[in-house]
Amino acid sequence: MSESKSNAGLSVFALKCAVNGERTEREICSSRSLIEFIRGDLGLKGTKEGCGEGECGACMVLVDGKAVNSCLMMAVQLHGKELVTIEGIKGKGGGLHPLQKSFMTEGAVQCGFCTPGLIVASEALLRRNPGATLEDIKLELTGNLCRCTGYEKVLSAVEKARGK
Ligand code: FES
Ligand code: FES
Structure with missing residues (x-):
């Protein structure tokens, strides 16, 4: 440099x-x-x-x-x-990534301000631990705050995308 x-x-x-x-x-x-x-x-x-x-x-x-x-x-x-x-962060062929799809289908997005950070954090976890448990997911996302959706739907979305 x-x-x-x-x-x-x-x-x-x-x-x-x-x-x-x-x-x-x-x-x-x-x-x-x-x-x-x-x-x-x-x-x-x-x-x-x-x-x-x-x-x-x-x-x-x-x-x-x-x-x-x-x-x-x-x-x-x-x-x-x-x-x-x-x-x-894209899916195969440049389409939606499995996390992006599951956030949509699970209703894990409201205003969407937190969503890029949540998807990035979830992607980091699933890359290094494709079989992450619910507890692993909760632990990983402790640094990501959402003021509107609540975390249940976010956790479901990440679980749904796991292994895809
Ligand atoms: S803007 Fe970076 S952690 Fe909040
Ligand atoms: S969806 Fe609004 S802050 Fe998370």
């Missing part, structure tokens, strides 16, 4: 990473958070910013397959890594 100084004296980095399966290279300010990079620079608005301090999970994305709160990570930390946002 090469670093230089902008006219304003800020450090600028040449960031190389993969975003939803495509290699990309961007110049970014060292103080840019990952969520600012995703929504502002990449224009991927599916990732939401709720609390901005690691409490709600609305901003969750996958970095090298691990669910992280993008409001707590700096964009430069993405260098050399693979980012997957909600836009990159």
Whole structure:
């Protein structure tokens, strides 16, 4: 990662990473958070910013397959890594992912603000533990807050998508 100084004296980095399966290279300010990079620079608005301090999970994305709160990570930390946002979570053939289908059929979405983060967290769990139990799912989703749907339908949706 090469670093230089902008006219304003800020450090600028040449960031190389993969975003939803495509290699990309961007110049970014060292103080840019990952969520600012995703929504502002990449224009991927599916990732939401709720609390901005690691409490709600609305901003969750996958970095090298691990669910992280993008409001707590700096964009430069993405260098050399693979980012997957909600836009990159797809089913076979590019259609809806099984989690997206089951969230719809189980009625697990109301306003939808928390949904990208819940799906990202669930995807991270099911990738590393395809046979996750209800308790595993509950534990994984403790960092994702939903203020309208309630969690029963979300848990049912993740259970339904398990193994698909
Ligand atoms: S916006 Fe990142 S955890 Fe709430
Ligand atoms: S569906 Fe509205 S916050 Fe979860």
